[in-house]
Amino acid sequence: MIKMRENVTAGETPEKITVSMIDQDLKDGVTKPEMVIKYGIKPWEVDEMFKHPFLKGRRPARKRTLSFIFEDDTEPLNSGDIAVEQAEEVDPNQVTLEDAIDDAIESVKEVKDQIHETQEAIIEILSPTEFKTPEESLLKAAADATMSRVEEQDWIDAAEKEEELEDEDDNTFEL
Secondary structure, three states: OOOOOOOOOOOOOOOOOOHHHHHHHHHOOOOHHHHHHHHOOOHHHHHHHOOOOOOOOOOOOOOOOOOOOOOOOOOOOOOOOHHHHHHHOOOOOOOOHHHHHHHHHHHHHHHHHHHHHHHHHHHHHHOOOOOOOHHHHHHHHHHHHHHHHHHHHHHHHHHHHHHHHHHHHOOOOOO
């Protein structure tokens, strides 16, 4: 049976009050004003005690007691009871927790696959037809520049040879 809280009586102020004493008072349902009376201290002193980290924000337990004795006089359930029969019936539309978790996992996998496919399609649409690294681009530009210099030099050499040939073919006498 639950012990009912007794009224707090004024007491003499103890030399030492511990956190565990206050904790037990809270468990017994003793309020701050009742602690003032019980320990014969001032209200501000109780407030100071409740600044302790263990007691901060704590409230007294509220124990309610019945004004009568409540006793269970029922017999244990037999296998023929209605409650047992209803518990044994299973709704065919009922979904178990495991089934719901499996369905959720499967749905997440499908969505993940769809996101991956979409990502690949976007990359394919936005990517250039030829993949070149900056290094490859620089090498191609250097090769193009070298080729244009070689071609230019060939033109110059060809023009000089042509002039030499013209000079050799010119049989005119100059005065």
